[in-house]
Amino acid sequence: MHKTMPVPLQLPEIFAQIPRYNILYSNPSPIHPLPSIVPPNLSPHHPLISIHAKREDHSSPLACAGNKYRKLEYIVPDILSQTPSYHSHENDPTPQGPLQGAVTTLVTEGAIQSNHTVQVVALARRLGLKAVILLHRGTGGGLAAASDKEAFQRGGNVQINHLLGAEVRICEEGDPLALDATPLLDELRASGQNPYWIPGGASLHPLGGLGYARAAFEIAAQEERMGLGGSGRFDYVFVACGSGSTVGGLIAGFKLLEKMSGFDVSNTIREPRKVVGILNSPTRPRAYHEKRVLAFARRAGELIGLDGERDIGVEDVRLDDRFVGTAYGVLDDESKEALETMARMEGMVLDPVYTAKVARGMMHWVSEGEVVDSAKPLDQVNVLFIHTGGQAALGAYADVK
Numbered sequence: 001m002h003k004t005m006p007v008p009l010q011l012p013e014i015f016a017q018i019p020r021y022n023i024l025y026s027n028p029s030p031i032h033p034l035p036s037i038v039p040p041n042l043s044p045h046h047p048l049i050s051i052h053a054k055r056e057d058h059s060s061p062l063a064c065a066g067n068k069y070r071k072l073e074y075i076v077p078d079i080l081s082q083t084p085s086y087h088s089h090e091n092d093p094t095p096q097g098p099l100q101g102a103v104t105t106l107v108t109e110g111a112i113q114s115n116h117t118v119q120v121v122a123l124a125r126r127l128g129l130k131a132v133i134l135l136h137r138g139t140g141g142g143l144a145a146a147s148d149k150e151a152f153q154r155g156g157n158v159q160i161n162h163l164l165g166a167e168v169r170i171c172e173e174g175d176p177l178a179l180d181a182t183p184l185l186d187e188l189r190a191s192g193q194n195p196y197w198i199p200g201g202a203s204l205h206p207l208g209g210l211g212y213a214r215a216a217f218e219i220a221a222q223e224e225r226m227g228l229g230g231s232g233r234f235d236y237v238f239v240a241c242g243s244g245s246t247v248g249g250l251i252a253g254f255k256l257l258e259k260m261s262g263f264d265v266s267n268t269i270r271e272p273r274k275v276v277g278i279l280n281s282p283t284r285p286r287a288y289h290e291k292r293v294l295a296f297a298r299r300a301g302e303l304i305g306l307d308g309e310r311d312i313g314v315e316d317v318r319l320d321d322r323f324v325g326t327a328y329g330v331l332d333d334e335s336k337e338a339l340e341t342m343a344r345m346e347g348m349v350l351d352p353v354y355t356a357k358v359a360r361g362m363m364h365w366v367s368e369g370e371v372v373d374s375a376k377p378l379d380q381v382n383v384l385f386i387h388t389g390g391q392a393a394l395g396a397y398a399d400v401k
């Protein structure tokens with residue numbers, strides 16, 4: 001085998017057998033150091049803190065690569081099956097049985113500047129399908145806060161959705177379709193299409209958590225090749241928590257890895273990796289997200305061979321709501337500063353909705369010593385920041401510069 005051939009990811013049997021349609025690059029998304037992001041006020045007693053970024057924004061050749069493609073990889077086999085099972089809206093009171101006949105159209109929803117919708121539309125194109133997307137004007141505060149409302153509603157991801165050939169439906173606040181898009185699916189069916197509904201962020205889809213469970217195995221394989229100091233692993237993994245299955249999937253995947261390695265907390269100083277989900281919206285309380293993330297982690301866990309209830313508990317779900325800012329989709333001053341710091345110190349561009357808030361939170365955890373466990377001191381703490389994409393939205397945030 002040639003040296004540069006990608007090494008296939010080793011997954012346990014049950015997990016490896018779950019159908020997946022490859023839409024990512026064959027190499028793992030890169031992990032690289034962030035050498036300029038140095039914690040400013042470390043005391044001499046503190047361990048070295050090493051910070052890396054995993055570039056999920058470089059994971060796929062499809063448009064505006066971000067975390068949704070990984071989730072969609074596990075949904076495509078159902079879309080392409082002869083009898084797709086999970087095509088109904090999650091709030092449809094009388095969900096239909098398996099679809100009869102081939103899917104013609106992917107349908108999904110999001111905020112005006114949703115990254116998720118772009119990824120669903122690009123996937124649809126790639127599969128030769130139509131795409132219909134519902135964009136909600138009432139979600140979050142991005143539109144209200146935008147100084148250039150025209151740019152917010154036409155630029156960024158909206159422009160790209162049009163370029164990709166999506167049929168874009170704008171949903172006003174209070175529109176019943178905001179709660180249940182079943183009438184839209186009925187309308188498409190009446191016009192002879194066979195629509196497949198993908199919930200917002202793909203998180204409520206029963207297979208939505210698998211992509212990031214697999215990403216946990218990818219990260220573990222990358223750790224081995226990197227030769228990290230300290231524990232040799234990423235002790236902390238910081239990632240955005242929006243609809244929740246990215247963080248939920250990671251929790252499930254790392255839990256399975258831990259279980260496979262016969263990990264026993266009582267006789268080792270090697271702590272399990274800690275996944276920290278940084279919330280980006282004050283709309284709902286942390287408890288709401290904790291419940292969802294736990295459910296997503298358990299559902300993915302069951303599919304990959306864990307006992308969801310026994311193996312994954314509330315203590316595995318770490319969500320931080322200190323960095324949500326003023327509203328979903330609004331870049332507060334501190335997160336804007338984090339976005340600028342990453343741009344000017346590392347030459348790395350974040351997005352205004354999710355990763356800027358994660359970077360702010362991650363830098364807070366690092367500079368305040370919150371990643372240091374004084375009970376189990378390490379000479380080095382390894383921190384991973386997951387860049388989940390979303391930069392295309394910047395075009396709609398005219399005042400970010």
Ligand SMILES: *Cc1c(COP(=O)(O)O)cnc(C)c1O
Nearest residue numbers: 115242243244246354388389390
């Ligand atoms: C969707 C999205 C997230 C949040 O992921 P969830 O799985 O919905 O929690 C984070 N970052 C970006 C750039 C996204 O588009």
